[in-house]
Amino acid sequence: xxxxxxxxxxxxxxxxxxxxxxxxxxxxxxxxxxxxxxxxxxxxxxxxxxxxxxxxxxxxxxxxxxxxxxxxx
Amino acid sequence: xxxxxxxxxxxxxxxxxxxxxxxxxxxxxxxxxxxxxxxxxxxxxxxxxxxxxxxxxxxxxxxxxxxxxxxxxxxxxxxxxxxxxxxxxxxxxxxxxxxxxxxxxxxxxxxxxxxxxxxxxxxxxxxxxxxxxxxxxxxxxxxxxxxxxxxxxxxxxxxxxxxxxxxxxxxxxxxxxxxxxxxxxxxxxxxxxxxxxxxxxxxxxxxxxxxxxxxxxxxxxxxxxxxxxxxxxxxxxxxxxxxxxxxxxx
Numbered sequence: 001x002x003x004x005x006x007x008x009x010x011x012x013x014x015x016x017x018x019x020x021x022x023x024x025x026x027x028x029x030x031x032x033x034x035x036x037x038x039x040x041x042x043x044x045x046x047x048x049x050x051x052x053x054x055x056x057x058x059x060x061x062x063x064x065x066x067x068x069x070x071x072x073x
Numbered sequence: 074x075x076x077x078x079x080x081x082x083x084x085x086x087x088x089x090x091x092x093x094x095x096x097x098x099x100x101x102x103x104x105x106x107x108x109x110x111x112x113x114x115x116x117x118x119x120x121x122x123x124x125x126x127x128x129x130x131x132x133x134x135x136x137x138x139x140x141x142x143x144x145x146x147x148x149x150x151x152x153x154x155x156x157x158x159x160x161x162x163x164x165x166x167x168x169x170x171x172x173x174x175x176x177x178x179x180x181x182x183x184x185x186x187x188x189x190x191x192x193x194x195x196x197x198x199x200x201x202x203x204x205x206x207x208x209x210x211x212x213x214x215x216x217x218x219x220x221x222x223x224x225x226x227x228x229x230x231x232x233x234x235x236x237x238x239x240x241x242x243x244x245x246x247x248x249x250x251x252x253x254x255x256x257x258x259x260x261x262x263x264x265x266x267x268x269x270x271x272x273x274x275x276x277x278x279x280x281x282x283x284x285x286x287x288x289x290x291x292x293x294x295x296x297x298x299x300x301x302x303x304x305x306x307x308x309x310x311x312x313x314x315x316x317x318x319x320x321x322x323x
Contacts, residue, residue, distance in 0.1 A: 046286040
């Protein structure tokens with residue numbers, strides 16, 4: 001049971017180490033799926049997906065930097 | 074017959090990502106073997122590999138039952154979660170906000186932990202040493218298995234991706250057998266940066282395919298995504314290095 005808990009914790013760490021990032025990705029994909037279903041042109045959907053992913057990365061890095069502070073030079 | 078141009082991104086991503094994970098597992102197994110002998114280290118590692126094989130053999134066939142679009146979407150989203158998390162850490166490492174990964178330090182920490190355990194409970198030590206090796210192989214192996222499935226399953230490239238991961242294992246084992254010390258000179262932090270970029274690019278690609286987006290240039294789009302993600306991540310790291318975030322602790 002302890003091993004199972006360790007593996008589950010590892011899986012949680014793999015996919016949801018930063019909860020804000022994970023929720024943002026799920027929200028982005030969910031909204032895009034809805035928008036595409038409502039008739040958004042697929043190429044616009046693709047561009048929004050890439051832009052959204054990059055925005056989420058930058059926001060997450062920025063939040064992480066604020067929280068952690070600099071350790072070196 | 075799968076062409077090399079289609080398989081190359083999956084094989085490369087699986088190889089590099091596995092290289093990072095196997096180096097991490099190897100460091101811990103080496104610490105166990107050096108301190109407590111190779112019997113518990115090898116037995117623990119073998120048990121870990123056996124558990125992973127059972128998991129892959131049990132869950133692998135289920136992938137064939139899932140419709141391709143759903144499989145691509147689920148794997149794409151998981152890759153985005155995994156890849157972005159990895160890349161976030163890599164950018165924070167590259168800009169000095171997180172300490173760089175250091176195999177020598179990890180080897181020393183594992184050795185110290187085993188030595189402390191030796192003082193507390195000598196009788197159970199071989200068992201504890203074997204368990205340490207087992208955990209290292211299983212935990213890093215789960216990530217390798219996921220990466221192989223994630224970059225390979227969307228296009229029927231499980232076998233080439235698996236061979237990429239196997240090649241990484243063989244390279245690390247060969248280097249480890251020759252050197253018999255932690256592989257501290259592997260540029261692990263740069264590799265993690267690159268792998269984070271590749272996994273994120275794969276994540277965008279598969280998620281888009283799963284959502285029914287016909288990417289211009291088909292598989293070539295993957296390369297374009299990787300270049301864009303790389304440029305943004307390097308830019309973020311450079312900016313953070315030069316201008317610390319307001320409110321960051323000194």
